[in-house]
Amino acid sequence: MVDMRSEEILPLITEAIVEVLPELDGHPFAESDSLEALGADSMDRAEIVMVVLERLDLEVPLVETHGPRNLGELAGLLSEKTSARAR
Amino acid sequence: MSRVGIEAMNVFGGSAVLDVAQLARRRGLDPQRLDNLLMREKTVALPFEDPVTFGANAARPLLDRMSPQDRDRIELLITCTESGIDFSKSVSTYLHDQLGLSRNCRMFELKQACYAGTAGLQMACNFILSQTSPGAKALVIATDISRYHLEDGADASAQDWSYAEPSGGAGAVAMLISDVPHVFRLDVGASGTYGYEVMDTCRPAPDSESGDVDLSLMSYLDCCEQSYRAYERKVEGADYRDSFQYLAFHTPFGGMVKGAHRTMMRKVAGVRGGEIAEDFERRVAPGLAYCGRVGNVMGATVFLSLASTVCNGDFDSPKRIGLFSYGSGCCSEFYSGVVTPDGATRLKETGIGAHLDARHRLTIDAYETLLAKSDFVRFGTRDTTVDQSLVPATRPAHGTGPRLVLRAVKDFHREYAWVD
Numbered sequence: 001m002v003d004m005r006s007e008e009i010l011p012l013i014t015e016a017i018v019e020v021l022p023e024l025d026g027h028p029f030a031e032s033d034s035l036e037a038l039g040a041d042s043m044d045r046a047e048i049v050m051v052v053l054e055r056l057d058l059e060v061p062l063v064e065t066h067g068p069r070n071l072g073e074l075a076g077l078l079s080e081k082t083s084a085r086a087r
Numbered sequence: 088m089s090r091v092g093i094e095a096m097n098v099f100g101g102s103a104v105l106d107v108a109q110l111a112r113r114r115g116l117d118p119q120r121l122d123n124l125l126m127r128e129k130t131v132a133l134p135f136e137d138p139v140t141f142g143a144n145a146a147r148p149l150l151d152r153m154s155p156q157d158r159d160r161i162e163l164l165i166t167c168t169e170s171g172i173d174f175s176k177s178v179s180t181y182l183h184d185q186l187g188l189s190r191n192c193r194m195f196e197l198k199q200a201c202y203a204g205t206a207g208l209q210m211a212c213n214f215i216l217s218q219t220s221p222g223a224k225a226l227v228i229a230t231d232i233s234r235y236h237l238e239d240g241a242d243a244s245a246q247d248w249s250y251a252e253p254s255g256g257a258g259a260v261a262m263l264i265s266d267v268p269h270v271f272r273l274d275v276g277a278s279g280t281y282g283y284e285v286m287d288t289c290r291p292a293p294d295s296e297s298g299d300v301d302l303s304l305m306s307y308l309d310c311c312e313q314s315y316r317a318y319e320r321k322v323e324g325a326d327y328r329d330s331f332q333y334l335a336f337h338t339p340f341g342g343m344v345k346g347a348h349r350t351m352m353r354k355v356a357g358v359r360g361g362e363i364a365e366d367f368e369r370r371v372a373p374g375l376a377y378c379g380r381v382g383n384v385m386g387a388t389v390f391l392s393l394a395s396t397v398c399n400g401d402f403d404s405p406k407r408i409g410l411f412s413y414g415s416g417c418c419s420e421f422y423s424g425v426v427t428p429d430g431a432t433r434l435k436e437t438g439i440g441a442h443l444d445a446r447h448r449l450t451i452d453a454y455e456t457l458l459a460k461s462d463f464v465r466f467g468t469r470d471t472t473v474d475q476s477l478v479p480a481t482r483p484a485h486g487t488g489p490r491l492v493l494r495a496v497k498d499f500h501r502e503y504a505w506v507d
Contacts, residue, residue: 041120042300043346046308050350062305063285 004056004082006075013071013078016051020044031072049074056082089275091212092268092424094224095152098394098439099145100258100381101130102481102490104446105454107253113451114249124254125341125375129382131449132232132257133481134462134474135492138170139181139501142230143491146186146261148437149226151488153263158187161263163214163225164194167203167386169290170231171196172466172501182228185491185503200288201337202414203386204229204260205422211264212273222266230259231385234294234463251300254340256382260390270430271393274407274423277325279317281310282418289415293466303415304343310419311336311347311411315355318421328356331409331423333400334370335392338378344371347411373399380443386414394439402431438487447481464496471496478506 014029021040029038035045049065052074060081068074107129111121132141150158166179177196197207204227211225233255287306288298319325336344348371352358358366377395384391389412396408405427413419449457462474472495483490489505496502 041123042304043123043342045301046304047346047350049305050308061309063302063309066299066302066305 004079006072006079009052009056009075009078009082010071012052012055013048013075016048016055019051020047029071031075032070034070052078058082058085089216090266090268090272091215091275092264092273093208093262093271094265094267094269095149095263095437096270096390096394096434097145097148097261097437098258098377098391098442099141099261100377100391100439100443100446101132101141101256102136102447102483103131103133103449103477104128104380104443105131105449105451109451110253110454113455114252116249116253120250121253123342124250125345126253126379126382128380129253130256130258130384130446131454131457132234132463133457133477134464135478135494136232136257137172137464137493137501138166138168138178138230138232138259139172139185139503140491140493141232141257141259142166142178142182142228142261143185143503145230145259146182146226146228147491148488149261149263150186157224159189160222160224161188161226162192162220162223163211164188164192165207165211165225165227166194166196167198167207167227167229168196168231169198169200169203169385170233171198173499178230179228181501181503185505186226188226199418200414200416201339201383201385201388202412202418202420204388204390205410205412205414205420206418207386208262208264208273208390209278209420209422211262212275215264215266216275225264227262227264228259229262229384229387229390231387232257233296233383233385251298254383256384258381258384258387258391260384260387260394262390268424270397270426270434271408272425272427274322274425277318277322278420278422279314279319279321280418280420281313281317285415285417287415287417298415306415306417307337307339307343307413307419308347308350310413310417311351311421312354314411314419314421315351318423326356327351327409328358328366330407332370332406333373333396333408335374335389335396335408335410336371337389337411337413338375338392339383339388341375341379344375377439377443394434397426397431397434398439400431402426402428404428442483442487445484445487447477464493464501468496469499
């Protein structure tokens with residue numbers, strides 16, 4: 001796995017959300033959803049990102065994943081990170 | 088072998104305390120999320136309390152137990168705070184005066200957010216180890232307060248920030264550092280540091296705090312891992328799961344430490360499943376007990392957790408404690424030391440738990456009145472007389488010794504008094 005597009009990363013994010021917040025199993029996720037609105041507190045949000053980074057086998061500081069306001073933006077940012085690694 | 092560390096220490100967790108569940112009900116906070124904070128009570132700084140009174144009240148019981156000769160060997164006083172009261176004059180000058188220390192004593196203040204206390208401890212230990220003044224002692228006082236005031240037009244949607252109110256505390260820890268480290272013997276050289284520039288939480292203007300909860304948590308977690316990895320590179324055979332019988336963390340609130348521990352056990356120790364929760368209860372929870380009764384006391388917090396670990400843990404034989412200190416901005420450190428049965432007995436004799444039990448319990452209405460009046464001495468106050476109305480009600484239990492209170496400010500100079 002080298003360079004991943006954000007469409008490929010989005011399902012990994014929703015899987016991670018369900019792993020951290022099992023009550024959201026079966027929830028219809030949209031790119032515009034924010035983790036906060038989905039009920040994730042600050043620790044949940046960090047854990048969701050950590051799970052995705054682990055699945056992507058991506059070693060980047062968590063602080064570099066800070067900033068996205070919704071799932072689509074997070075997928076986009078992580079896609080850039082995988083591209084940076086591929087180069 | 089180099090012997091250095093904490094000869095004696097004491098915690099001052101304030102004169103008054105508020106039940107966090109009451110505050111949460113008043114603010115309409117989600118009870119589930121509140122439970123995740125692992126907070127029971129928070130210390131509330133009263134109008135006659137400031138970083139000087141907190142620091143003095145932590146240190147005085149230590150000094151009262153020393154002989155005049157020993158007190159005169161305190162040749163270094165470091166105050167560690169992000170709640171300074173003057174850009175130039177340090178809190179250490181007032182503390183030096185109120186504690187009656189020798190005039191042949193170096194004094195200054197140190198700042199690096201919540202890392203300041205560890206920076207002070209390490210600098211003091213290096214002073215002792217350097218042997219530039221054999222037999223000398225150092226006094227390190229970490230003291231911090233947070234004040235909350237209701238501002239007009241405050242952003243009610245700042246959901247996460249509203250969860251900072253229950254966890255923001257006030258308190259101080261005083262530590263006597265010497266080459267007879269009865270309470271905590273530092274593992275000299277066993278330390279990993281990690282830091283970089285980040286704008287996570289800060290105090291950019293007098294009497295105000297600002298921050299990004301997510302960024303701060305992420306930075307804390309990054310540092311927790313990286314400082315430990317730096318420690319591991321320096322200490323042959325270090326193992327996160329087995330080398331430390333207890334872990335004391337900088338504790339903004341207990342839930343954050345629970346998450347950090349879970350992450351470390353997964354990523355660094357390679358542990359999954361039920362063992363993580365069992366390990367948390369055994370190695371981490373003893374250190375959270377006092378933190379959950381005081382709140383975040385910034386630079387002093389990691390030592391509040393250390394004291395809690397020693398007083399609530401089982402020290403029937405010498406035990407190694409791993410400490411993680413993090414200060415926004417940021418600098419962090421993972422280091423360790425050993426506590427013996429004698430050290431645990433000595434610390435328990437200072438009666439920290441009894442002091443926390445004896446604090447005055449504010450009603451939620453009394454707390455709201457304090458907030459609304461915002462009757463504390465603001466940074467830069469030139470002249471004022473400080474409201475003493477809560478002094479009698481918050482009087483400490485009989486036999487616990489005098490307490491320092493702030494009386495007035497005259498031409499910027501703060502005036503204090505010891506009251507029984």
